[in-house]
Amino acid sequence: MMLILLLMLLRSSQSLLVPTSTRCSYFHSINRSPKTTTFARTSGLSSSTRPSTTIYSASADDDDDDDDDENSRVIKCDDERESRTALLLMSPHRLRLRDNLALTKAAELGPDGLAICLVWPYNDSKTSSSSSSSSSSHQLTQQLTPVKAFGYAAVHALNDALGELGQKLWIIPSQNDDHDHDHDRGALLSSIARTVRKLNPSHVVVDVDLLDRHHDYASELRNKLQTTNNNDDDDDDDDDENNTSTLIDVVEIMDDGLLIPFDKVPKALGRSRQGGRALRWSTFLSNTMKMQKENDVDFDKPIWEISSLPPPMHTMDDDVVSNNVLSTTTTSSSSMMMIPRIETFPTWAKQLLSDWGDINEEEAILRATSITITTTGDKTRTASVASSLAEKGSENTKLSPYLRWGVISPQRASKAGVRTRDLLWRDWSRVSYGLLNSLRRGDAVLEFMDRSCRRRFDSPRSELNDSNNDNNNNSSNMSEQGTTSTSEDELFNLWCVGNTGSHLVDAGMRQLWNEGWMPRRIRLLSAACLVEGLGIDWKRGRDWFERTLVDHDAAINEVMWQNAGLCGVDPFYSGIAWEAPPNGWEEEEYAEKWIGSGFSGSGGGSGEGSLAVWPSYLKTWATKVPPLQIVDGAESRREVLRAKGVYKAARTIGNAGVRVAWKGLANNNSATNNSVEEGEVMGVGFVPVHELRI
Numbered sequence: 001m002m003l004i005l006l007l008m009l010l011r012s013s014q015s016l017l018v019p020t021s022t023r024c025s026y027f028h029s030i031n032r033s034p035k036t037t038t039f040a041r042t043s044g045l046s047s048s049t050r051p052s053t054t055i056y057s058a059s060a061d062d063d064d065d066d067d068d069d070e071n072s073r074v075i076k077c078d079d080e081r082e083s084r085t086a087l088l089l090m091s092p093h094r095l096r097l098r099d100n101l102a103l104t105k106a107a108e109l110g111p112d113g114l115a116i117c118l119v120w121p122y123n124d125s126k127t128s129s130s131s132s133s134s135s136s137s138h139q140l141t142q143q144l145t146p147v148k149a150f151g152y153a154a155v156h157a158l159n160d161a162l163g164e165l166g167q168k169l170w171i172i173p174s175q176n177d178d179h180d181h182d183h184d185r186g187a188l189l190s191s192i193a194r195t196v197r198k199l200n201p202s203h204v205v206v207d208v209d210l211l212d213r214h215h216d217y218a219s220e221l222r223n224k225l226q227t228t229n230n231n232d233d234d235d236d237d238d239d240d241e242n243n244t245s246t247l248i249d250v251v252e253i254m255d256d257g258l259l260i261p262f263d264k265v266p267k268a269l270g271r272s273r274q275g276g277r278a279l280r281w282s283t284f285l286s287n288t289m290k291m292q293k294e295n296d297v298d299f300d301k302p303i304w305e306i307s308s309l310p311p312p313m314h315t316m317d318d319d320v321v322s323n324n325v326l327s328t329t330t331t332s333s334s335s336m337m338m339i340p341r342i343e344t345f346p347t348w349a350k351q352l353l354s355d356w357g358d359i360n361e362e363e364a365i366l367r368a369t370s371i372t373i374t375t376t377g378d379k380t381r382t383a384s385v386a387s388s389l390a391e392k393g394s395e396n397t398k399l400s401p402y403l404r405w406g407v408i409s410p411q412r413a414s415k416a417g418v419r420t421r422d423l424l425w426r427d428w429s430r431v432s433y434g435l436l437n438s439l440r441r442g443d444a445v446l447e448f449m450d451r452s453c454r455r456r457f458d459s460p461r462s463e464l465n466d467s468n469n470d471n472n473n474n475s476s477n478m479s480e481q482g483t484t485s486t487s488e489d490e491l492f493n494l495w496c497v498g499n500t501g502s503h504l505v506d507a508g509m510r511q512l513w514n515e516g517w518m519p520r521r522i523r524l525l526s527a528a529c530l531v532e533g534l535g536i537d538w539k540r541g542r543d544w545f546e547r548t549l550v551d552h553d554a555a556i557n558e559v560m561w562q563n564a565g566l567c568g569v570d571p572f573y574s575g576i577a578w579e580a581p582p583n584g585w586e587e588e589e590y591a592e593k594w595i596g597s598g599f600s601g602s603g604g605g606s607g608e609g610s611l612a613v614w615p616s617y618l619k620t621w622a623t624k625v626p627p628l629q630i631v632d633g634a635e636s637r638r639e640v641l642r643a644k645g646v647y648k649a650a651r652t653i654g655n656a657g658v659r660v661a662w663k664g665l666a667n668n669n670s671a672t673n674n675s676v677e678e679g680e681v682m683g684v685g686f687v688p689v690h691e692l693r694i
Contacts, residue, residue, distance in 0.1 A: 084313050085110025086201040088172075088192060089118045090217050091209040093257060094406035095154040096361050097161050097306045102207030102253040104306065109203040109251070113313035116162065117170045117195070118155070119188070120339065122148055146516035146550040147404070149349040150359060154405045155339050157360040165309045171339055189217070193224035196248070199313055203249040210256040211434055211555060218252030225250070258430065259410040259423040260288055264297045265431055276682045278657030279435070281570045284428050285421065299420065301411035348613065352516055352550065356401075364408035367397045368416035398517060400551035426556065432569050433555035435660055437679040439569070442539075442558065445658060445681060448692045449567035452646045455535025457488045491534045491630070493621040495526075496544060497614060498595065501631040502579045504587060505529045507594035513614070514594075516550030527564035528578040532641060533634050538565030566650045569658045574650040575642075579634040649694045656685025 087106035094100055106114055122143075159169040172195060174188055196204055206218040225248055256262040268287045269277050291297035342353065357363060397418065402408050403426065410423050433439045444450035494500055498509030508522035518526070523545075530541045542561035546552050562568025582588045614622050641647055661676040676682050683689045 082112035082202070083110055084113035084115075084199075084201045085203040085205055085310075086115045086117060086196055086199050086313070087205045087207065088217075088221075089116070089207045091207075091212050092118060092120060092151060092155070092405065093209045094207065094255060094409075095151075095158045096407050096409070097158070097165075098361060099303050099409035099412055100306070101255045102205055103309075104304070105251065105253055106203075106205040107306070107309055109205065109249070110201065110313075111310050113201075114167065114310040115170060115199055115201065115313045116167060117172050119172045119174055119192070120155075121174045122151075144346065144349055145547055145552070146349070146352055147401070147546075147552040149345060149353060150356070150401050150516075150550050151405050152339055152345075153342060153353055153359040154402075154407050156342065157358075157407070161361070162309070165306070167309045167312055185220075189220050189224050193221060193227075196221070196225065201248065201313065203251060206250065206252045208252060208254050210254065210258065210262070210430060211440075218250050222250045257406065257410065258427045259299055259301075259414055259420070260297060260427050261301070264288075264291065267291065267296075269431075272662060274659065274682070274686065275661065275676075276659040277435070277662045278659045278685065279432055279569050280654070280657035281425075281428055281572060282654075283657065284431075285424055288424055289420075299411070299414055301409075303409065303412045303415060355515060356398075356550070359402075359407070361407055364399065364402035365412065365416060367399045367402065368408060368413045368418050400517070400553075404551045404553045426553075429553075429556040429559040432559055435679060436569065436658075436681070437677075438681065439555070439558050439562070442542075444565070444567040445562055445569050446567045446653065446684070446692065448694065449571075449646075449649060449653070450565070452566055452644070452649070452694060453531050453535060453641060454537060455488075488536055490621075491627075492530075492536055492540055493618055494624065494626050494630075495530050495534060495536070495541075497618050497622040499622060499624060499626050500529060500534075501626040501628070502529055502533075502634075503582055503591040503595060504580070505578060507591045510594045512545075512548050516548060523560065524564070524573050524576065525578040527561060528573065528576050531564050531566075532575070533578055533630065533637055535637070538562065538567070566646060566653075570654050571650040572654050575638055575647050577634070579631045645694050653684050656687075659683045659685065 085106045087102060089102065094102070097103065103116070106116070155169065162169055172192060204221065206221060208217055254262075258265075260268060266277075268284050268291065269279060270283045270287060272278075288297065292299060342350065345353070353359065399408070399413060399418065403410065403413065410426070414420060414423055436445055438445045495505075495509065497513070498506035500506055500509075502525075504522060505526050508518040508526050511522075512518045512526075527538070527541055530536050531538050538561045541564070542557060545557055545561070546554075549557070559568060563571045563573065565571075566574055582591045638647075659682045661678050661680050661682050663678045681689050684692055
């Protein structure tokens with residue numbers, strides 16, 4: 001009888017390991033019923049603060065069971081194996097210990113050993129072992145941007161913090177730039193699968209970001225592991241006796257990175273209309289605040305500390321590094337060093353990071369708390385200062401690059417005192433970017449508005465060109481492919497170097513080049529100057545900000561610039577007076593700091609911005625006198641756009657909302673009798689997309 005009971009218990013325990021789904025979402029965004037598992041060993045994590053999560057078991061299949069139903073297979077498991085976990089950080093958006101859901105779960109699942117692996121999307125320092133140091137430095141100089149430099153520093157800071165807990169960060173190199181992450185994802189996942197096989201963990205935790213939720217990494221990794229199990233390479237895997245018989249639990253954790261809980265997003269967006277969701281920032285904001293007031297949404301997501309971590313997995317040795325499976329941030333023997341040391345950075349990058357100060361979790365928390373701290377000696381600094389240069393009611397904490405790289409979580413920032421509205425704008429941008437295919441493609445959300453602010457640069461004396469410019473009569477026509485004329489390039493270069501004649505815009509653009517940052521309100525003014533004032537394609541501004549911002553976030557940057565181009569999801573700030581002179585002592589001091597005393601910034605000026613080291617092709621533009629029509633013609637340009645109905649169309653978009661096809665809702669297009677693909681624009685309000693006109 002006892003033997004029969006033991007057999008029944010054994011069969012019951014095995015059934016819990018059968019994969020019910022390969023998708024695991026913290027926010028239950030799938031339809032299948034999940035199985036919840038609680039782990040007793042927490043590796044220094046307090047159970048009172050540990051967040052609950054749902055996991056799905058995905059395992060390698062036994063070769064002998066190929067004809068059986070997938071969900072009824074019995075998987076062979078080595079009961080004597082230690083509980084060891086490989087954590088795969090698929091996106092570098094959570095470079096922190098605190099409030100790190102995936103790291104927390106990985107520590108719980110692998111108390112006997114933990115390998116923390118970051119898939120790094122940039123290849124700025126990719127060099128072969130035969131490359132000279134001078135050529136490597138030149139390549140890094142050519143490809144490095146402020147946001148990447150900040151990210152590298154954040155990775156080193158995380159590695160240092162892990163070192164204090166006896167751990168380290170390992171890098172799995174991606175062969176693609178982050179713009180082309182889908183180009184060779186199969187090869188990337190194959191490389192990750194080989195890494196996992198060498199590590200031979202009992203669990204794999206796949207950490208994905210909200211914006212990566214379309215990638216299905218955990219599901220595809222499970223399939224890769226099954227494939228490699230059933231088709232072992234004799235030269236590579238035969239020595240590992242456990243490879244084909246060991247259960248590997250593949251768990252996907254999606255930490256949405258939002259302030260608002262992800263499962264509340266549909267309610268925050270509002271009701272559906274004709275098979276789609278109408279996206280409006282004002283609706284999202286008001287609904288979210290209303291839900292908070294009614295206690296239907298809680299911004300108090302849990303925050304927690306990690307006081308200890310499991311030891312590194314014993315297979316993380318030099319053999320793994322030498323085979324280029326992983327490369328470490330601290331070992332120089334690897335032929336592929338993905339994370340360059342700060343001391344190898346070009347001078348401008350080292351100066352930029354020095355000006356920002358510490359790039360770690362403690363500094364981020366300091367900035368968020370808006371307190372004054374006295375350091376050693378007589379140095380005193382303020383983390384945050386209320387500013388009229390920011391959006392009304394906000395503060396210039398300069399916290400944005402820390403949020404961009406996940407050095408601090410939005411819930412911790414909120415608890416520290418960062419304004420809720422500012423964090424919700426970040427949520428709105430990321431939600432919109434995740435829902436709209438056109439935003440992720442870099443295409444205008446509303447094509448009929450895409451060129452609404454563009455000027456004709458083939459006119460000999462277009463309304464904003466300097467009448468003394470002898471090159472005007474020789475300006476070439478603008479091609480359909482977007483090739484710009486000389487006149488457009490001249491105006492764009494003047495804008496880049498902060499030499500338009502608009503004091504606040506020029507101050508902001510010079511601060512951008514020097515510090516990689518500018519206040520949000522100044523960003524809006526600068527974007528309006530380029531698009532509405534100069535009539536230049538918004539894509540050029542977007543790309544310039546991507547190159548120069550230290551806090552560049554693909555979602556926020558795309559949403560902001562499309563809105564500035566009045567072709568985005570919510571062109572709320574149309575028609576703002578970007579040329580207005582500084583108003584109040586703070587704006588006057590700001591302009592004076594960056595463009596000089598008396599705002600004599602034209603022709604170089606005497607402010608800090610005049611000390612900038614510009615690229616060779618921009619140097620001459622930093623000292624030119626800008627055409628008077630740039631500022632003096634600002635109101636006439638607005639009158640032109642107003643007469644064309646551009647501003648009226650922008651207000652309609654903002655009021656009615658962009659309607660996007662939503663999964664699970666009927667979205668038949670009556671005009672074409674076709675269903676609109678999920679994530680594509682269906683129209684504005686109740687007006688179908690094919691009927692939209694200015």
